[in-house]
Amino acid sequence: MTQLVLRTGPEIAQYPPRTTFGPRTLVDFEFVWLLRGSARWDCDEHHLDLRPGTLLLARPGMRDHFRWDPDRTSTHAYVHFRVPDTGELGAPDDWPLTRSLSPADPMAALCGYALWLGSGTPRPGPSRTAHVLTWLLDLFVRGPVPGDVEGHTPLSLHLLRLADHVAATWRSGPARPLPLAELADAAGVSPGHLSRVFRSEYAVGPVAAVELVRLARAATLLQRSNLTVGAVATACGFANPFHFSRRFRATYGVPPRTYRRTRTADDPLAPVARAGLLALAHRLIVENA
Template identity: 75%
Template sequence: MAQHASQPTLVLRTGPEIAEYPPRTTFGPRTLVDFEFVWLLRGSAHWQCGDLRLDLHPGTLLLARPGMRDHFRWDAERPSAHAYAHFGLADAGRLGDPDHWPLTRSLSPADPMAALCAYALWLAGGTPNPDLTRTAEVLGWLLDLFVRGPVPDDVSADAGLSPHLRRLADSVAGAWRNDGTRPLSLGELAAAAGVSPGHLSRLFRAEYSVGPVAAMELVRLARAATLLQRSNLTVAAVANACGFSSPFHFSRRFRAVYGVPPRTYRTAHATDDPHEPLVRAGLLRLARSLLADHT
């Protein structure tokens, strides 16, 4: 698997492995000569490096760095277990100076870092001949997410939306969830945002390349484009599902935005990005909030 040039390149030294401890076990002090990921599986630990003191529990990922002289004190009441991996760094990619990297990150079941930790352990212990190259790549992905943060700003559906637009998105998403993806008037949209129609129009013109009513239509058309590509619904059924009054009206509006009629789009544009008009208008983040329950 080719690795993107901006991704970090790791040299795996040890692990991932699992170490288990009886209560009150200690380890160190030791001076690290490489990088080490440590994540608790059971129990707890107290980690100290100079004046730095951290309590570690399952759900915490620690990255210790070369030159650190650290010390572990494991749970005094019950057995503990942690996973660890040692690695060198051949190329930091876009991650910058390791001195500026975070020391810990929190993990959750839905966090991609938690899944990568589990996958790295599976690769290391799930086969007679572990795939060390793949394991190093997985740890590289883990390091990238650890340093840069697990969720980039443009992935979160409502990240960056102003309070008025977030309120509008929540209200419209609820309305569409209950009543279908129907068209909404400027007055309805303004009431959802909690501002006057004129103020909402100014907000949209400042933020996007279209007004609020046209923006909602683009979102409905993007949903329709997705249904054309990824369902066997008739064009009439797609039009109805996306709030258009008739197949003729839907076809006319679809062609105006996508350049071809719905049937042609389905047959000749099956691999096109259905969200491309939203991207052009800067509406993708808002659309994700509105369509979360529909796509």
């Protein structure tokens, strides 16, 4: 297993409302996970809304910027480390940026244990913490353990109604985008309430969540069909191949044609999994196929 070298942490930092941090250029790897509040993380073309339950891995050379919750104090944990040899984990540029944590997830337990080690008096030797973080890095890069992929949090009644409405709409035509008002009406809640639920549980809004599932469907078609890229774009509700290619590249890191040619072994649901949306995607893509 790849062994990392601990540099700083694990530590906890607290930020008053409207605090910012950066831009800064990282010289090492950094795990960041929120304990309270929220943050906006910007780095080149990446723009992520971070909430408790999301684990971020920033890489050396990244120039990033944090904007913390405008209304309340935010608290996050962080740790800096080096990876002298990535070994079987492959190139860091191919690693995910975020993973979702849950109480039943071993990554969540490892984060908690690392913090506990960091708060001990006296602190244990760095080698023990490094071993814990090595396991965390391995799980983060390789993906969820077997049995974790279905998610441990079932959809609420509101989200079941939303998913069934979206699935019914897609069965009668392309997997088109749905406006927030229509999603909220299907769920039986106000648009504001639905947005708060999604951003609290999934760190993305409902419209963005539906787009991630549409892109996952597109990635599956690219891998497992002979449809042209234009036909995939149409089937997944994108206005034209150019718009589809731009949105696909922003999520999967490569254009659709490159993904089809070089990523045949990739999990098309990986971005959905990182957002914690597997249960929703499963209902839309699998159960209503």
